[in-house]
Amino acid sequence: DAEITQSPRHKITETGRQVTLACHQTWNHNNMFWYRQDLGHGLRLIHYSYGVQDTNKGEVSDGYSVSRSNTEDLPLTLESAASSQTSVYFCASSRRRDNEQFFGPGTRLTVL
Amino acid sequence: RKEVEQDPGPFNVPEGATVAFNCTYSNSASQSFFWYRQDCRKEPKLLMSVYSSGNEDGRFTEQLNRASQYISLLIRDSKLSDSATYLCVVLNTGKLIFGQGTTLQVKP
Numbered sequence: 001d002a003e004i005t006q007s008p009r010h011k012i013t014e015t016g017r018q019v020t021l022a023c024h025q026t027w028n029h030n031n032m033f034w035y036r037q038d039l040g041h042g043l044r045l046i047h048y049s050y051g052v053q054d055t056n057k058g059e060v061s062d063g064y065s066v067s068r069s070n071t072e073d074l075p076l077t078l079e080s081a082a083s084s085q086t087s088v089y090f091c092a093s094s095r096r097r098d099n100e101q102f103f104g105p106g107t108r109l110t111v112l
Numbered sequence: 113r114k115e116v117e118q119d120p121g122p123f124n125v126p127e128g129a130t131v132a133f134n135c136t137y138s139n140s141a142s143q144s145f146f147w148y149r150q151d152c153r154k155e156p157k158l159l160m161s162v163y164s165s166g167n168e169d170g171r172f173t174e175q176l177n178r179a180s181q182y183i184s185l186l187i188r189d190s191k192l193s194d195s196a197t198y199l200c201v202v203l204n205t206g207k208l209i210f211g212q213g214t215t216l217q218v219k220p
């Protein structure tokens with residue numbers, strides 16, 4: 001079955017380290033998204049991509065970057081992790097821009 | 113003002129009750145609307161797409177009022193397994209905007 005996966009599922013890192021979270025989908029969706037979810041804020045968009053080599057900033061993009069070298073993957077990189085980036089991160093994909101999105105299981109990141 | 117607003121609850125209801133969640137959105141150009149369900153520490157999952165008013169899916173019915181910029185979700189005959197957080201989601205220019213969610217706790 002087609003699916004969307006994230007790895008690692010849990011990560012503890014230290015302030016200042018570079019961290020990369022992986023997202024892989026097998027639906028062949030062009031559109032992929034990264035969100036973070038924090039208490040009191042709901043889900044907020046970090047970065048998104050509408051296709052290979054396309055990346056766009058979302059609402060809370062500072063301190064994060066993405067790259068899209070193929071259809072299946074959209075890794076999220078924290079260049080220099082900060083404690084404020086402790087959160088649950090969800091990746092999502094959609095077939096069309098006006099379609100619903102399907103979410104991966106999430107990565108729980110703790111920055112000490 | 114938040115772009116999508118929901119009453120956070122929690123709504124505590126007995127099994128078998130009917131419960132309604134309301135949601136308002138601020139951007140009149142919003143194109144599509146969805147209800148997602150999120151269980152504790154899990155990913156959001158699509159519950160219903162809202163393309164017009166009054167669609168039913170089993171015990172769930174959605175209502176859309178574009179003039180008032182208002183969406184609702186009605187759950188009939190609540191089950192213990194309905195306990196979750198329900199997210200109202202609005203699509204604007206290809207991006208989903210999430211409400212903070214309404215928590216439902218169904219009790220025996």
